[in-house]
Amino acid sequence: xxATTRTLLLLLAGSALLHTTVLTDLYLRYVxxxxxxxxxxxxxxxxxxxxxxxxxxxxPFLSRGAGRPGPADGRAPAVALLLFVPVLLLLxxxxxxxxxxxxxxxxxxxxxxxxxxxFLPLPEADPLPLSLTQxxxxxxxxxxxxxAGRNVRLHGFTVPGDDGxxxxxxxxxxxxxxxxxxxxxxxxxxxGLVPGRWVEVEGRWRPEGVPGxxxxxVGLDVSRVRTVPAPAQxxxxxxxxxx
Amino acid sequence: xxxxxxxxxxxxxxAxxxxxxxxxAxxxxxxxxxxxxxxxxxxxxAGAALLTPQAFGTWQTVAVSLCLQAVPFLLLxxxxxxxxxxxxxxxxxxxxxxxxxxxxxxxxxxxxxLLPGCECASVPVASALIRQGVPQSAAxxxxxxxxxxxxxxxxxxxxxxxxxxxxxxxxxxxxxxxAILMGWLWLFRGRERWLTARPAPSCAAAAGGGAAVRLEAxxxxxxxxFLHAGGYLVAGAMAxxxxxxxxxxxxxxxxxxxxxxxxxxxxxxxxxxxVCSEADAFVAASMTAFxxxxxxxxxxxxxxxxxxxxxxxxxxxxxxxxxxxxxxxAVVAVGWASAVGWWLL
Numbered sequence: 023x024x025a026t027t028r029t030l031l032l033l034l035a036g037s038a039l040l041h042t043t044v045l046t047d048l049y050l051r052y053v054x055x056x057x058x059x060x061x062x063x064x065x066x067x068x069x070x071x072x073x074x075x076x077x078x079x080x081x082p083f084l085s086r087g088a089g090r091p092g093p094a095d096g097r098a099p100a101v102a103l104l105l106f107v108p109v110l111l112l113l114x115x116x117x118x119x120x121x122x123x124x125x126x127x128x129x130x131x132x133x134x135x136x137x138x139x140x141f142l143p144l145p146e147a148d149p150l151p152l153s154l155t156q157x158x159x160x161x162x163x164x165x166x167x168x169x170a171g172r173n174v175r176l177h178g179f180t181v182p183g184d185d186g187x188x189x190x191x192x193x194x195x196x197x198x199x200x201x202x203x204x205x206x207x208x209x210x211x212x213x214g215l216v217p218g219r220w221v222e223v224e225g226r227w228r229p230e231g232v233p234g235x236x237x238x239x240v241g242l243d244v245s246r247v248r249t250v251p252a253p254a255q256x257x258x259x260x261x262x263x264x265x
Numbered sequence: 266x267x268x269x270x271x272x273x274x275x276x277x278x279x280a281x282x283x284x285x286x287x288x289x290a291x292x293x294x295x296x297x298x299x300x301x302x303x304x305x306x307x308x309x310x311a312g313a314a315l316l317t318p319q320a321f322g323t324w325q326t327v328a329v330s331l332c333l334q335a336v337p338f339l340l341l342x343x344x345x346x347x348x349x350x351x352x353x354x355x356x357x358x359x360x361x362x363x364x365x366x367x368x369x370x371x372x373x374x375x376x377x378x379l380l381p382g383c384e385c386a387s388v389p390v391a392s393a394l395i396r397q398g399v400p401q402s403a404a405x406x407x408x409x410x411x412x413x414x415x416x417x418x419x420x421x422x423x424x425x426x427x428x429x430x431x432x433x434x435x436x437x438x439x440x441x442x443x444a445i446l447m448g449w450l451w452l453f454r455g456r457e458r459w460l461t462a463r464p465a466p467s468c469a470a471a472a473g474g475g476a477a478v479r480l481e482a483x484x485x486x487x488x489x490x491f492l493h494a495g496g497y498l499v500a501g502a503m504a505x506x507x508x509x510x511x512x513x514x515x516x517x518x519x520x521x522x523x524x525x526x527x528x529x530x531x532x533x534x535x536x537x538x539x540v541c542s543e544a545d546a547f548v549a550a551s552m553t554a555f556x557x558x559x560x561x562x563x564x565x566x567x568x569x570x571x572x573x574x575x576x577x578x579x580x581x582x583x584x585x586x587x588x589x590x591x592x593x594x595a596v597v598a599v600g601w602a603s604a605v606g607w608w609l610l
Contacts, residue, residue: 028492039336052330060337067340071488098489101496101580108332108499117325124323127513196421197544198334200327200509203551 023098025079031098031105032072038112039065048112050255051119053198119256120199122218125181125191128204144168149175149224151261154192154205158240161227165234175224176207176242177250177262180215183208188215190223190242195257205259208241215247222248222262324510331502331573334541335385339494342386346393347487351479355398366400370448373403374441377410384412384542384568385498388577389490401455406448409594412542413440413568422564425546429557431609436546439565439605443598450593459590461583493580501576505539508572512537527559528606532599535567542568558606565602570595 023031042048043061053061111117141164144150152160152174160169178190188209193202209215210228224246230239250262362369391408395401412418414437426432512534531552540548545567549560570591579587 023492028488031492032488039333042333049333052326052333057334057337061333064337064340071484074484075488098492099496101500102492104496104499105492108329108502111325111329112333117329118322120323120326121319123317123319196547197541199330200334200505200538201540201544201548203548 023100023102024082025075025098026082028098028102029072029075029079030082031102031109032068032075034113035105035109036065036068036070036072038109039068042112042116047254048116050257051116051199054195055255055258120193120202121179122181122191124193124202125179125189125204125206126183128202128206141166141168144172149173151175151177151263153259153261154178154190154207155194155259156261157207157227158205161233161238161240162236163234167233169227170229170233171226173224173226173245174242175222175262177220177222177253177260178205178207179218179220179252180209181206182215182217188212190221192259193257194259199257202257206240208239210241210243212244212247220250220252222250320510324506327509328499328502328506331505331539331541332499335498335502335573336495338386339389339498340491342389343487343490343494345386346389346490347483349390349393350396350486351483353397358394358397358399362399362403366402366452367449369400369403370406370452371445373399373407373448374410374414374445377407377412377441377444378414378416384571384574385494385577387411388574388581389494392490392581395460400452401457401460402448402452405451405590406444409444409447409569410441413444413565418542418546418568421543422546425550429610432557432561435561435605435609436564438609439561439598439602440568442605443565443569443594443601446597446601447590447594450597451590459583459586461585494577497576497580498573501539501573504572504576505537508537508539524556524558527555528562528599528603531555531559531563532566532595532602535563536571536595538567539571539573540567557610558603561606561610562599562602566595566598569598 039061042052043058043065049058049061141160144160150172154176157169157174157176176190178192181189181191183189189206190209191204191206193199193204195202208228209223209225212223215221223242223244225242225244228239228241228243230241231237363372387408390411391404394404394407419433419437422436423430423433531549535545538548545564549563552560552563575587575591578590582590
């Protein structure tokens with residue numbers, strides 16, 4: 023890789039990071055929100071390094087003598103060309119957030135990490151907004167069965183199951199999308215759902231198994247489905263906002 | 266007729282091999298490595314593209330996520346590494362570490378406790394330490410320990426396993442122990458000739474220079490290390506994304522075999538999935554169908570050996586090192602994690 027190509031790569035990489043973190047919220051599709059300051063700092067560093075390189079080593083096609091073989095120092099190893107792949111993807115064709123494909127292939131039901139003693143009485147609201155984490159925890163960990171009979175409202179995207187059932191799903195991310203875990207709730211009696219569409223669902227827990235144990239089925243008898251826009255933070259599992 | 270050609274071919278092959286034994290070895294290796302990496306990348310991309318558009322989309326998301334997540338830490342690591350190489354006198358580490366390498370190894374392991382870094386940062390730093398005359402065994406122990414036992418990782422483990430606080434102690438003991446064992450193993454069985462990658466240019470030349478020379482050397486060393494490691498990072502992220510798309514995690518929960526099979530399965534999964542060490546505790550905790558020892562093995566092996574790291578290490582230290590060191594580390598980490606898990610969990 024020539025020194026001038028190196029300049030181009032550094033400037034493009036810095037712009038891509040700036041584009042995904044400051045100009046748009048694209049980074050939330052890939053990493054946790056807390057990484058933003060570090061990504062912005064990286065963008066600034068890369069742009070500074072790129073500008074310095076443009077001054078010292080020149081810019082492709084523009085600089086006089088750009089093609090001349092410089093000192094061995096200025097040449098980057100050829101493997102660095104691979105960096106153009108994620109950089110150009112982020113700039114011109116940012117990949118979509120994780121969705122239906124990974125949700126159908128995740129483990130069927132993953133109990134969220136929550137201590138069984140941490141359950142307070144449920145608020146009186148009707149319908150009661152809950153995150154999928156809260157709903158799953160209430161069903162499989164809360165032995166008082168407080169969620170039974172309550173009309174709840176959940177927010178997620180719809181996923182067709184292998185068994186013909188429909189699911190409401192969310193991905194939860196700790197660090198980046200590579201460590202995503204999936205929460206799924208069975209939607210009983212919902213018709214005409216479009217896979218991958220973000221919805222708010224109202225309904226009651228379908229009593230299956232013993233509440234507070236892993237035998238309890240995480241499912242909802244659906245009374246109402248409303249299509250909503252996709253959230254800005256796709257991996258942040260929070261209760262739906264009140265209307 | 267065929268006899269003659271065959272013998273001629275053999276003779277030529279033999280001569281060529283003899284000729285490359287000394288002077289030609291480096292160019293051959295320099296040629297073959299980009300070809301190999303390029304082939305692997307093309308293979309991954311082709312494999313992913315053959316799948317459904319949805320699978321290919323997921324592949325892109327995962328690969329970009331792994332790169333994006335690693336970039337700040339890789340920058341930090343290469344900045345540190347370039348600074349160490351250009352500004353710190355070699356005598357610094359000779360004074361800071363115990364003189365005997367056998368003692369320097371545990372000291373290096375313990376220093377990993379203090380540095381909150383990701384595995385992507387520790388590879389360039391370990392390489393800079395070696396260039397500055399730190400014993401290789403100590404540098405490799407640091408390389409393995411720093412991402413596995415730093416405070417951020419231990420806290421996230423405690424959060425992920427609220428009901429089993431002994432998991433944090435088990436992780437600390439198992440990771441630190443495996444890193445130290447690997448350092449000692451390198452001390453007694455390691456071979457310098459496995460380390461084939463060339464050091465970044467111009468660091469040595471700058472040692473006696475003035476401020477301007479040193480700053481320019483710092484810039485060149487940083488850019489070289491970052492772009493070099495970054496290229497390998499992308500290759501590793503693509504490979505890990507391929508495995509993430511290929512492995513159907515729903516299958517995992519149906520496996521209810523012996524503890525040994527579970528340990529080996531999760532250790533293998535840790536190598537393929539390349540989850541970052543700050544997050545792997547949450548992934549391990551979500552695999553509720555597996556015994557605690559297998560979850561421990563997942564968290565001990567992951568930060569030390571995985572597809573992304575093997576790619577980064579072959580860029581920094583050379584392929585023949587990365588393969589041997591990765592295999593040995595996997596065996597030591599699985600064995601030691603099983604022993605600690607059997608004792609504590």
